[in-house]
Amino acid sequence: MxxxxxxxxxxxxxxxxxxxxxxxxxxxxxxxxxxxxxxxxxxxxxxxxxxxxxxxxxxxxxxxxxxxxxxxxxxxxxxxxxxxxxxxxxxxxxxxxxxxxxxxxxxxxEEPAVAPDPAESAMARERRESLVEQLRRLDGRDREVLVCRYLLDLSEAETAVALGVRKGTVKSRTSRALTRLRSLLAGEEGTDA
Missing domain, CATH: 1.10.1740.10 (RNA polymerase sigma factor, region 2, helix turn helix motif)
Incomplete structure (x- = not known):
């Protein structure tokens, strides 16, 4: 064919x-x-x-x-x-x-200089950049599981295959990684306030 x-x-x-x-x-x-x-x-x-x-x-x-x-x-x-x-x-x-x-x-x-965006676009971009920056601060295992689960929309089973771990490991790593990410994001909000 x-x-x-x-x-x-x-x-x-x-x-x-x-x-x-x-x-x-x-x-x-x-x-x-x-x-x-x-x-x-x-x-x-x-x-x-x-x-x-x-x-x-x-x-x-x-x-x-x-x-x-x-x-x-x-x-x-x-x-x-x-x-x-x-x-x-x-x-x-x-x-x-x-x-x-x-x-x-x-x-x-460094991000290249970009012409100013409308306010909503700028805020959305800042939120995305902040999230990506905090994801990068996580260790490799935490970052990998969150990227697979939430940014690539893989199921737990697909994530387990992609990362070469058990499904239960995906669940526990996801839980711990989300807790660490929330902590990083909360700390960032505290410094901005």
Whole structure:
């Protein structure tokens, strides 16, 4: 089945696309790439890949293709792919650490000057920036579980697969991470008052 036929298919699901890709249908894998590149990129950025998110996603997509035979379909292709993205992002962090302090530079990058926005847009942007800043202050495990659960809208089961932990671990980490995040946000509000 060619790319045009895949586009015409009304309900090509992930399982069908994976089965076709395993059989050598590159158009089927192209369908999966097109469908999951945006969430994969979003995950990479939110997990700390920053400007290198495109590279992380590209590497994850290549690895996913090479490892299609190991995909079992238990939690869905998206969760499986995001687990690879999370691993690639962790690899990026390790690489950054070896390059003497690039993690700090990436976490404390300066925002470019932007023309003034209307008041509502500015307030919304400040809230988003504050939330992202406080998320970045959390340790890696806390940040990863919150990003998966609330920013990527993964279920507990999908988050467990993406992070390579048990579902119960996801529940407990989420609870602790939310408590820490609330504390950080409350401390920030106290300093602004």
């Amino acid at each position: 060619g790319g045009a036929e895949l586009d015409k298919a009304t309900e090509l699901d992930d399982a069908t696309a994976v089965a076709r890709a395993r059989a050598g249908d590159l158009d089927a894998y192209e369908f999966l790439v097109a469908h999951y590149t945006v969430p994969a990129h979003r995950a990479a950025v939110l997990l700390g890949a920053g400007a290198e998110a495109d590279d992380v996603v590209q590497e994850a997509m290549v690895k996913a293709y090479r490892q299609l035979s190991s995909y079992r379909g238990e939690a869905g292709f998206k969760a499986w792919l995001l687990a690879i993205v999370a691993n690639e992002t962790r690899n990026l962090h390790r690489s950054r650490q070896r390059r003497d302090g690039l993690v700090l530079r990436a976490l404390h990058h």
